[in-house]
Amino acid sequence: MNKNKEPLLHMSKRDGVTLQLKLLVRIISVILGFVISGIVIFAIVKMNPIQVYKSMAAGAFGTGTRMWFTVRDTMILTCIAAGLACAFKMRFWNIGAEGQMLVGGIATAFFMINYPSMSPVLLFACMIITSLLAGAIWGLIPGFFKAKWNTNETLFTLMLNYIAIQLTSFCVSKWEHPFGSNTVGVINQRTMAGWIGNMFSPGYNGDFAWTVVIVLLVCTFVYIYLKRTKQGFEVAVVGDSENTAMYSGIRVPNVYMRTMAISGALCGFAGFLAVSAVSHTISTSTAGGRGFTAIIVAWLAKMNPFYMILISFLLTFLDKGATQIASDFGLNEYASQIIMGIMLLCILGAEFFLNYKVALNKKNKEVA
Template identity: 55%
Template sequence: MLNDHEVLAKEPFFRITKRAHISNFKSWGIRLIAVVLSLIVCAFVIMAITGENPFNVYLGIIDGAIGKKRRLWVTIRETLTLLIIAVGLTPAFKMRFWNIGAEGQVLMGGLATAAVMIYLGPTLPNGIVLLLVFMASILAGLLWGIMPAYFKSKYNTNETLFTLMLNYVAMQIVTFCIVFWEKPSGSNTVGIINGANEGGWLPKLFGLDYGWSLVIVLLMTVGMYVYMKFSKHGYEIAVVGESQNTARYVGIDVKKVIMRTMMISGGICGLAGAIIVSGASHTISTSTAGGRGFTAIIVAWMSKFNPFVMILVSAFLVFMQQGAIQIASQFGLNENASDIITGIILFFLIGSEFFITYKVERTRAKKEATAK
């Protein structure tokens, strides 16, 4: 038999337990502390690797993101694009369907948009062209999303690999179409589409170039929140994500839910392609998605699939990315310097989620021994 001293010696000093509940005030307080600590660590890292005053670097990042009207416009535009892709990933990830194919879905949506603009933009009224643009982009993204869903529901294939590989297939299709449209120039990107008549271009709204993009993305964000939280479909997605066996037991058609959810996810990502091509770049290339499909995964996870929180996370990531351009030119630094800063901050923010979900406390035996 072990005596009391031997029990105390074997008892861990701390233990980790899952929180039953935590208030929003406390959870955001933990995140705020994480941000402050990350900035302190970043300050030391900046001084160590660059020799620059960290406050000047921080000011350079702010200036690069919102210092001028043009920079502010770019930051808002990029935030909207990243946000709608993250919103598109939300239902699939909530269902535990690991959709890593947002890049391909965005590319296919952008390609469909470019095709409508090229072939119909010069002849049809812009309103009709835009309607066809939205329909075509959603349909293209939907088809690119439903393929892995079908094989997952039918043959239980690995959706992570399937959706990832489809990204490269989409890139090759885009490359083929670019060569076809630009032949014989051999360019790796299509020139500005309909620059003369702006057929298929999203018009200004409220005097803003990104006005319509803002309206569309915000509507999709609110709509996704309502869909996931208050609709029957949202409830089914949550149940399937928790346990497919439980879902079947309560009478939910799991295959149908998987197919429907990936149609929604792919369709929204395809719509993001339309916003990029029709609302911003007015061209198509293999870099149209620009890695946003992968960054959106971080946004969705950090936001815990809450579309409103995604607004803040998307804005932060884009803010740091745009600031990287400024500090690279202002201080003669490599843009990776800002990536290091962003990585440190993300590390602390992701780590803070542990302390929000779990609590670290001293064991009762140690408390009693200390009291004695």
């Protein structure tokens, strides 16, 4: 007698998945995400999903400017994620990108406001170096405490975010313009000093192109750093086993501090971009939650900066589209959050199918 039923589905681990197959499965997962979302949209609000998607696409790419906005936001999100990846590869849960970005932004704004007439090359050098430094220090603090006293980095980096926000409020009140507005306003609106598009040739759209170029450089740097350098190797070893690192002559505390300085610096650099290339102002919402969204980006991309561009693009697209469908159809933004949720689920689901083979169990064969 057979007491138990044979399991209907049969799972087994799979190896040697080719790159093409990986890409194919992931693309299918995204398409599937859109199809499922379409069904959900239709089932709940009885709207034609094609129309909704069209409207989302219009929100993200409808006009030249919108397209540039989407690209620019994608790149900045990627920059933060690339910075976080350095820490995550070390299994150091840096959730303080918001704060690291803000202090980088403060440093940038400081030079834009106080030294607008400096020669552009010198001004940009100051802005970039100080934003990197500020972010590095903000990352180094939790790294140092972890290295010396093994403090919990999750709490530490999180709490530093709030300090950075307070610091930003303080600076905003110092620099507020016009007086009494409690905002900084657009810095150097007339001269565009310190606007990144203005670095070599004056002009508005230069901001976007520079952002793309610079972030691509950052991605390349992070990719090479993590995969091809001795320091990157040390980061991976420390992330996997501190004891093994110690055994093989890696000074673990130094690696913690060094890597967190780099991680923080890149997030600070994203703050520089956000101020110099995007808003040309500083406020407590300059980071705007992107420091947290970037955590998802980094993990979904498995720490590969070039995948991060794709993931960031998808998330930015959904975000921009959400605003658009909210106004076009009178839906609130939760609609787009549902779509985003379905999408993430599909992308994560694809990982399962890449790691496991699933087959229907063959019916009982003729064995006596």
